[in-house]
Amino acid sequence: MNNNVSIRRISQKERYKVNELIKKRAPKEYQEYLSEDEGQLGIVNSDYFFIYVAEVGSEPVGYIHIALIPKPDKRKGTMFIDDLWVEPEHRRKGIAEKLMEEAFKLTKKYDFVEFRLVVNTDNESAINLYRKKGFELSGGFFGRKPVTADC
Numbered sequence: 001m002n003n004n005v006s007i008r009r010i011s012q013k014e015r016y017k018v019n020e021l022i023k024k025r026a027p028k029e030y031q032e033y034l035s036e037d038e039g040q041l042g043i044v045n046s047d048y049f050f051i052y053v054a055e056v057g058s059e060p061v062g063y064i065h066i067a068l069i070p071k072p073d074k075r076k077g078t079m080f081i082d083d084l085w086v087e088p089e090h091r092r093k094g095i096a097e098k099l100m101e102e103a104f105k106l107t108k109k110y111d112f113v114e115f116r117l118v119v120n121t122d123n124e125s126a127i128n129l130y131r132k133k134g135f136e137l138s139g140g141f142f143g144r145k146p147v148t149a150d151c
């Protein structure tokens with residue numbers, strides 16, 4: 001465990017901290033999939049979306065994004081872990097675990113039923129991490145289709 005790491009939720013104003021990591025991590029994606037509306041529709045700044053950053057001093061070294069997905073009826077909604085990343089030179093120090101633990105604290109504040117996520121079947125590190133943090137992983141398909149004008 002790295003004791004010099006601190007984890008905190010950041011707001012829209014500070015999201016540049018995480019954006020720098022994303023740019024480095026996926027430069028092609030970053031150039032191809034840019035939106036006109038940075039911080040899309042204010043969602044990033046809403047009470048339904050959370051960005052936690054892990055910092056060593058003031059240097060960002062990892063992040064997690066979580067979106068709350070409600071149901072329109074009496075069923076409880078879910079918390080979706082959309083993105084989790086730790087810089088390669090800071091891995092295996094417990095940072096991802098710490099980021100997830102911060103996320104879990106959200107459940108105390110919101111009455112949501114469970115966390116959900118998608119992970120590639122060949123991502124051994126992430127699979128081990130999620131199992132360690134109590135996720136049951138089951139088989140299935142992950143669907144994706146680009147959003148186009150005619151959808």
Ligand SMILES: CC(C)(COP(=O)(O)OP(=O)(O)OC[C@H]1O[C@@H](n2cnc3c(N)ncnc32)[C@H](O)[C@@H]1OP(=O)(O)O)[C@@H](O)C(=O)NCCC(=O)NCCS
Binds near residue numbers: 087091123126129132
């Ligand atoms: C997956 C990832 C977030 C783990 O971050 P990390 O800070 O290194 O993870 P931690 O140090 O908190 O490790 C916690 C547990 O995860 C598992 N784990 C992490 N890295 C692992 C590796 N290289 N091999 C096997 N298990 C691993 C272990 O169970 C570990 O517990 P242990 O140290 O007691 O064995 C990081 O490797 C990463 O950013 N990968 C690329 C992005 C990615 O795959 N994100 C997940 C998308 S679904």
